[in-house]
Amino acid sequence: MKRVMLDDGFGFDICPLSTLQRMEIWTERIKPNNVCVRPFDGIKRDTIGEIDLILIIGPMDFEVTFQVLDMDTSYNFLLGRPWIHAVGAVPSTLHQMVKFEHEDQEIVVHGEDEQSIYRDPSILCLEAREGSKHIVYQAFEVVVADQCEEGSP
DSSP states (O other): OOOOOEEEEEEEOOOEEEEEEEEETGGOOBBOOOOOOOOOTTOEESSSEEEEEEEEEEEEEEEEEEEEEOOOOSOOOEOOOOHHHTEEEETEETTEEOOOOOOTTTEEEOOOOOOOOSOOOTTTSEOOTOOSSSEETTOOOOOOHHHOOOOOO
């Protein structure tokens, strides 16, 4: 899922109703609540409810409770302070990336970018060095490869 926004100033994790509809997740999974939020436009809005979703970011699965809003947004998910604090993530808007630790490894997720962060155009989404404690993932996509011959894309 592309267009995931991180906002360390926002006190909720947000999922627009349109994202759930595109993912074909039934609205019956939304649990009613009495939460009111004031998103970027400054208008106070009641949420439809909340939903628990599993996000796979890098090598980890996260269960995130999202507040569901019926509004047009430029993002598919907004991860705010609840997710950032639960994971111990360090977001950087300046560098358009977020870092967190998993099994003694530093996981780095880069924001979407018009240009690849890698010099080798055959490596689009994943860089891993064997034996390295530093793994880099570009955006919130994971590419799975069972086996690849060295030098092949």
